[in-house]
Amino acid sequence: MxxxxxxxxxxxxxxxxxxxxxxxxxxxxxxxxxxxxxxxxxxxxxxxxxxxxxxxxxxxxxxxxxxxxxxxxxxxxxxxxxxLPADLVGTMIYNQQKAEFEVKKGPIFxxxxxxxxxxxxxxxxxxxxxxxxxxxxxxxxxxxxxxxxxxxxxxxxxxxxxxxxxxxxxxxxxxxxxxxxxxxxxxxxxxxxxxxxxxMSFNPQLETxxxxxDIFSIRNEINQVTVSESIEKYIIELVFATRNPLEYKLNDEAQYIQFGASPRASINLNLAAKAMAFFNERDYVLPEDVKEIADDVLNHRILLNYEAEADEVTTHDIIKTILSKINIAK
CATH class of the missing domain: 3.40.50.300 (P-loop containing nucleotide triphosphate hydrolases)
Structure with a gap:
């Protein structure tokens, strides 16, 4: 205890x-x-x-x-x-004094x-x-x-x-x-x-x-946040609605979606929702946590067609509609 x-x-x-x-x-x-x-x-x-x-x-x-x-x-x-890629990851340089090549690591490290x-x-x-x-x-x-x-x-x-x-x-x-x-x-x-x-004198000093x-410890604590089976299924339904909108009676949205979200969307939506719950001082995820972060997880994973561009429909519009129509199972 x-x-x-x-x-x-x-x-x-x-x-x-x-x-x-x-x-x-x-x-x-x-x-x-x-x-x-x-x-x-x-x-x-x-x-x-x-x-x-x-x-x-x-x-x-x-x-x-x-x-x-x-x-x-x-x-x-x-x-x-x-x-160049070498400017990012680093490269091998020749040391004339030692007559051998040495590794010079790039800023990616x-x-x-x-x-x-x-x-x-x-x-x-x-x-x-x-x-x-x-x-x-x-x-x-x-x-x-x-x-x-x-x-x-x-x-x-x-x-x-x-x-x-x-x-x-x-x-x-x-x-x-x-x-x-x-x-x-x-x-x-x-x-x-x-x-x-x-x-001109504005120069705040930031505290570490x-x-x-702390970061590793917080990661572990977020990993302990509970996601109920109903929340897990809710996440899956949201992602599948982007792939098969007609099955979810999203008839208007279906004409604009070329490709839906990948499996990474389900994984990341689950992880991000756990982080949101932790930030809100809870050790369990609510549907509100999923909804709050859904747009940031999904918006770049839904590919729209030219018709959507012509009608000025965005992925944000599609996600907003999906969130309003897909409910969590009781």
Whole structure:
């Protein structure tokens, strides 16, 4: 009983630290609590995040601030058209003094990777990044190296600036746990941003809140969150509704869906819902947890056809309808 009480106390401590992380990042970034929350979901469930939004919405600044609050090794990689895979993972260099080749590791060897404007680099570079994300290893020469744990990739892309870009194929985008659409700030938040940035002396010092040990412990606690069989079946129904909309009487939506969500959607929706429950200080998942995170898990895994584009129907519209029509079994 004492051990269980101690675990509960530790969970409360970690949940308080999570709130502090969001608050600490808020010293630098205004009005992006939603984005910070989703970044933490990825961190604690070992899922990589794709951030999409127009320029100037503090995507890069938010990740930088989060890295300062977490005691993790951080690397920012600016993706450009001339970037090579070796610039990312590393290469073999010749040491003239020793007359032998040595390994020079690339910036991928860090805990937190910011892949800035990931769609500006060609397919070979994107593939090198996504291979590291999937396998958690990197091969240089004849040697394979394990990446440090925790390892999290936060990639950003701008949706409106397509000139000189190489859009990620749907199969590769599927490897991201969440695709978070970052929206414009409210008037009040943007007013506060303007005032802060206009103050030339504005330079807040961020406090380190979480260590690696905290992160591994929180991951274990989230893993202990209970998902009932009815919630599990609810998740499956939501995912299958994207694949077979006619079976779920989604007749209007069926004409727009070319491909539904992959099995990764079911896995990641389950994991993300557990994280949301933990953030809300519960050790069990409710349907509300699933609904809250469903759009971020599913929106990049549903491929729409040209008819949807012509009618200005988005994946967000499809997901919203599915959530409204699919009910959890009693």
């Amino acid at each position: 004492e051990a269980q009480a101690l675990d509960k106390d530790l969970q409360k401590e970690h949940q308080e630290k999570i709130r502090k992380v969001i608050s600490e990042v808020g010293k630098v970034v205004i009005g992006q609590e939603y984005m910070v929350n989703r970044l933490l979901v990825g961190l604690f469930t070992q899922g990589h995040i794709l951030l999409e939004g127009v320029p100037g919405l503090a995507k890069t600044l938010t990740v930088n601030a989060l890295a300062d609050v977490l005691k993790l090794d951080f690397q920012r990689i600016q993706f450009t058209p001339d970037l 860090a805990n937190l990777i910011l892949a800035d404007e990931v769609n500006r680099s060609p397919a070979k570079v994107q593939s090198a990044l996504l291979e590291a994300m999937q396998e958690k290893t990197v091969s240089i020469g004849d040697t394979t190296y394990k990446l440090d744990r925790p390892f999290l990739v936060l990639a950003t892309q701008n949706p409106i600036d397509q000139e000189g870009t190489y859009p990620l194929p749907e199969a590769q985008v599927d490897r991201f746990m969440l695709k978070v659409h970052v929206d414009y700030l409210s008037k009040d938040d943007e007013l506060e941003v303007m005032r802060r940035i206009s103050n 809140i979480l260590t690696k040990e």
